[in-house]
Amino acid sequence: MLQEITPVMLPVYERPAALAGVHTHYCPGCTHGIAHRLVAEALDELGLREQTIMVAPVGCAVFAYQYFEMDGCEAAHGRAPAMATGIKRLLPDRTVLTYQGDGDLASIGIAELIHAAARGEPFTTIFVNNAIYGMTGGQMSPESLEGQRTSSTPGGRDVQRTGFPLKVCELIAGLEGTAYVVRRSLHDVASIRKAKKAIVTALKVQQAGAGFSLVELLSTCPTNWGLTPADALTWVEEHMLPQYPVGDYKVSAAALRAAAG
Amino acid sequence: MTRELLKGNVAIGEAAIRAGVQAYFGYPITPQTELLEYMAWRMADLGRVFLQAESEIAAINMVYGAACTGARVMTSSSSPGFSLMQEGLSYIAASDVPAVVVDMMRGGPGLGNILPSQGDYFQVTRSAGHGDYRPIVLAPASVQEAIDLTMLAFDLADRYRHVVILAADGQIGQMMEPAELPPMQPLTAAPPWALRGAQGRAPNRISSLYMHAESAEAANRRIQSRLSQIRQYEQRSLEYATEDAELLVTGYGTAGRIALSAVQAAREQGLKVGLLRPLTLFPFPEERLSVLADRVQACLVVEMNAGQMLDDVRLAVGGQIPVEFYGRMGGVVPMPDELLTVISRMYRRVAAPA
Numbered sequence: 281m282l283q284e285i286t287p288v289m290l291p292v293y294e295r296p297a298a299l300a301g302v303h304t305h306y307c308p309g310c311t312h313g314i315a316h317r318l319v320a321e322a323l324d325e326l327g328l329r330e331q332t333i334m335v336a337p338v339g340c341a342v343f344a345y346q347y348f349e350m351d352g353c354e355a356a357h358g359r360a361p362a363m364a365t366g367i368k369r370l371l372p373d374r375t376v377l378t379y380q381g382d383g384d385l386a387s388i389g390i391a392e393l394i395h396a397a398a399r400g401e402p403f404t405t406i407f408v409n410n411a412i413y414g415m416t417g418g419q420m421s422p423e424s425l426e427g428q429r430t431s432s433t434p435g436g437r438d439v440q441r442t443g444f445p446l447k448v449c450e451l452i453a454g455l456e457g458t459a460y461v462v463r464r465s466l467h468d469v470a471s472i473r474k475a476k477k478a479i480v481t482a483l484k485v486q487q488a489g490a491g492f493s494l495v496e497l498l499s500t501c502p503t504n505w506g507l508t509p510a511d512a513l514t515w516v517e518e519h520m521l522p523q524y525p526v527g528d529y530k531v532s533a534a535a536l537r538a539a540a541g
Numbered sequence: 542m543t544r545e546l547l548k549g550n551v552a553i554g555e556a557a558i559r560a561g562v563q564a565y566f567g568y569p570i571t572p573q574t575e576l577l578e579y580m581a582w583r584m585a586d587l588g589r590v591f592l593q594a595e596s597e598i599a600a601i602n603m604v605y606g607a608a609c610t611g612a613r614v615m616t617s618s619s620s621p622g623f624s625l626m627q628e629g630l631s632y633i634a635a636s637d638v639p640a641v642v643v644d645m646m647r648g649g650p651g652l653g654n655i656l657p658s659q660g661d662y663f664q665v666t667r668s669a670g671h672g673d674y675r676p677i678v679l680a681p682a683s684v685q686e687a688i689d690l691t692m693l694a695f696d697l698a699d700r701y702r703h704v705v706i707l708a709a710d711g712q713i714g715q716m717m718e719p720a721e722l723p724p725m726q727p728l729t730a731a732p733p734w735a736l737r738g739a740q741g742r743a744p745n746r747i748s749s750l751y752m753h754a755e756s757a758e759a760a761n762r763r764i765q766s767r768l769s770q771i772r773q774y775e776q777r778s779l780e781y782a783t784e785d786a787e788l789l790v791t792g793y794g795t796a797g798r799i800a801l802s803a804v805q806a807a808r809e810q811g812l813k814v815g816l817l818r819p820l821t822l823f824p825f826p827e828e829r830l831s832v833l834a835d836r837v838q839a840c841l842v843v844e845m846n847a848g849q850m851l852d853d854v855r856l857a858v859g860g861q862i863p864v865e866f867y868g869r870m871g872g873v874v875p876m877p878d879e880l881l882t883v884i885s886r887m888y889r890r891v892a893a894p895a
Contacts, residue, residue: 330740343750356628362599
């Protein structure tokens with residue numbers, strides 16, 4: 281007698297519990313989706329979803345608080361680190377995240393970022409750097425590269441007139457309050473895996489109360505760069521990586537212990 | 542309880558503590574700095590949160606974040622610093638989170654000076670930020686009132702989930718008077734909407750963002766409905782000798798207090814003059830003023846600015862009687878004799894013509 285074979289479906293890939301089951305508004309080829317997923321996976325792995333509060337920025341990630349299945353709020357432009365400070369000071373045992381783009385963090389919000397970092401506020405900032413203002417239609421951000429064409433630098437960014445790209449990791453790594461400051465990229469699979477690991481480490485550093493943690497993620501904006509999604513990934517590799525080298529800019533002794541634990 | 546000699550800024554800080562404030566975020570600016578300094582050690586002693594922010598912009602956004610956790614929170618500043626808080630205040634109001642902000646007003650515009658002024662009346666009562674909303678605004682005229690209205694501020698903020706501004710001129714912050722503090726209240730429990738981690742429940746989300754016109758209009762209607770309740774239930778004012786008054790003087794805070802001295806002196810001279818002193822600038826005590834406008838011949842508005850509450854008085858009396866204005870600016874505090882002269886002249890001219 282033949283034995284009936286019951287097919288067994290094993291999930292190999294599913295939505296992390298920390299991601300909400302909603303559609304996002306991100307453009308095709310934008311790496312915000314990858315960044316969201318990595319943050320959600322990291323929170324799931326550490327079992328932190330139910331004790332996390334996320335602060336969303338103004339910019340393309342303005343709806344991030346709706347895309348995660350956890351408590352969240354939406355800050356004024358650039359003020360996420362101040363808002364996160366208020367939350368973390370009241371709830372020091374909770375996990376607090378800001379998720380910010382480069383216009384929000386490096387331009388209008390640089391003061392709030394630097395002071396939160398200098399105070400060693402033990403929350404984590406996910407810094408999505410795509411070298412442009414996405415939401416408002418592709419203007420120059422502090423992170424735009426020399427020569428980069430944007431809608432406000434139509435002839436290419438002239439650093440003599442508009443200043444030089446602002447290197448956030450390099451800038452804040454020297455502050456004593458920072459525990460973990462790293463730059464990663466989302467342009468290929470190997471880089472994405474490393475980015476995920478860095479986010480997990482940053483959350484562990486936060487849990488250990490070791491100080492301020494920031495993970496910068498080099499990201500794409502195919503729409504405003506005027507490139508296909510595939511070409512945008514290549515552009516990150518060829519143009520952004522030389523200007524913004526990935527690496528660990530600050531890993532304090534306490535962060536090292538937290539990462540190992 | 543006993544009366545003790547207290548400085549206004551310190552009294553407001555201790556009143557906030559007794560009202561159960563769990564976090565204070567602020568930035569030094571004269572003439573409110575003693576409040577920040579007091580909170581620096583007092584909050585630490587009680588194991589509550591004190592943080593000196595890098596700017597008023599950061600301070601108000603720390604308040605916003607802390608308020609989202611459902612705690613009683615506050616900040617304090619003075620006019621130029623208060624200007625920097627406008628954006629954050631608008632977000633707070635639009636997000637339905639309670640917060641208390643002290644504006645110890647100083648001479649302006651611009652850097653102005655550190656002397657007492659009421660030049661922020663428009664700023665605090667009209668919106669205190671972009672968009673359609675008004676904060677609740679309380680105006681103390683003494684150290685005791687500063688204490689009482691600080692306690693009330695936290696209760697109103699929680700009751701309406703709204704921004705409450707304690708708007709005092711620098712004189713209230715700087716002067717010392719005997720006053721009585723209330724007993725220490727227990728800390729309030731976090732409300733169900735607070736952001737504290739979605740443990741065993743659906744996520745709470747706090748935002749002021751509405752992409753579609755209809756949903757943004759619905760959010761505006763929610764705020765307006767709250768404001769109309771506030772208008773209905775929270776108008777507060779004090780009166781002196783209004784029963785048979787021919788001329789009504791009105792002013793708030795220090796100007797209202799000095800006007801009381803002038804009105805009392807006018808009464809001693811046999812002039813039928815009364816005083817209405819608003820305690821709430823929003824909601825403006827328009828109902829009571831409208832009733833009084835039916836009885837008196839004229840109204841004099843006294844402020845330490847160029848005439849700002851004047852607009853609200855004119856709206857409330859609706860053209861029934863002449864409304865005149867006397868004000869000093871730039872940190873000049875009017876003297877009772879000075880006001881008495883203005884009152885006597887106006888009384889002879891409009892209230893009891895020869």
